[in-house]
Amino acid sequence: MDAKDWLLLRILEEDSAQELREVADLAGLSEAEVEDRVRTMEDEGIIRGYCASIDWEKAGEGVAAATVNLKVNPERDVGYDRIAARIARFPQVSSLRLISGEYDFELRVTGRNIQEITRFVSEQIAPMEQIRETATILVMKTYKESGRILYDRKEGERLPFSF
Numbered sequence: 001m002d003a004k005d006w007l008l009l010r011i012l013e014e015d016s017a018q019e020l021r022e023v024a025d026l027a028g029l030s031e032a033e034v035e036d037r038v039r040t041m042e043d044e045g046i047i048r049g050y051c052a053s054i055d056w057e058k059a060g061e062g063v064a065a066a067t068v069n070l071k072v073n074p075e076r077d078v079g080y081d082r083i084a085a086r087i088a089r090f091p092q093v094s095s096l097r098l099i100s101g102e103y104d105f106e107l108r109v110t111g112r113n114i115q116e117i118t119r120f121v122s123e124q125i126a127p128m129e130q131i132r133e134t135a136t137i138l139v140m141k142t143y144k145e146s147g148r149i150l151y152d153r154k155e156g157e158r159l160p161f162s163f
Contacts, residue, residue: 001046004029008037009046014147016050053148065094065110065139066117068125069103071132080104083130092120103135114138 008027011018024031041047056063074080080098087107088096095108107125111117118136126134142150 005037005041008034009041010147012038012047012050017052053146053150055150062112063110064112064114064117065108065142066114066121067137067139068107068109068121069099069135069137070105070107070125071102071134072104073130073132074104075130083128086128087125090120090124092117092124103133 004027008023008029011023011026018026020031020034024034027034029037038047072080072083075082084096084098084105087093087105092109092111093107094110095106097106098104099106109117109120111120117138121134121136125131144150
C-alpha cells in the first residue's frame with residue numbers, strides 16, 4: 001500500500017458517500033484510478049464495508065451509550081479470543097477492543113436508555129464466568145467519532161482559546 005492508498009483510505013473513512021469526482025480530486029488521482037484502488041482494497045479485505053454516521057437524536061430515537069471496561073480471565077490455549085467472540089455477538093456491543101492497562105477489554109455499548117445499558121451489563125456481561133470486574137462509564141455527549149466531528153459549527157466560527 002502506497003501513500004496514495006493511505007490518503008484514499010483516510011478520505012473514505014471520513015466520508016465514504018462522497019462523489020467519486022470529489023474523492024479523486026482530494027486524493028490527486030483520476031476517477032478510474034480511485035475505482036481500481038478501492039476495488040482492489042475491497043477484494044483484499046482492507047476495506048471491510050461502509051457505514052452511515054447517524055444522529056439518533058435528530059432521527060427521533062433516543063440512544064444512550066457507555067464504555068464498559070472488563071477484567072477477564074483468559075482461557076488456556078485461546079487467550080481472549082473465545083470470550084471476545086461471545087461478547088461481540090451481542091447487538092448492544094458496537095465495538096470491542098482488547099486493550100492494555102488495568103482492564104483487558106473496552107466495549108462500546110448502546111441502548112435506548114441508561115437502564116437498558118445497565119441491565120445488559122449486569123444481566124448479560126457481568127455474570128459470564130471469565131469476567132472478573134466491570135466498570136461502566138456513561139457517555140454524556142459525543143463530539144467526534146470515527147474521525148468525523150459530530151457537532152454543527154457555524155462557518156468561520158472560532159473555538160475559544162484557553163490555557
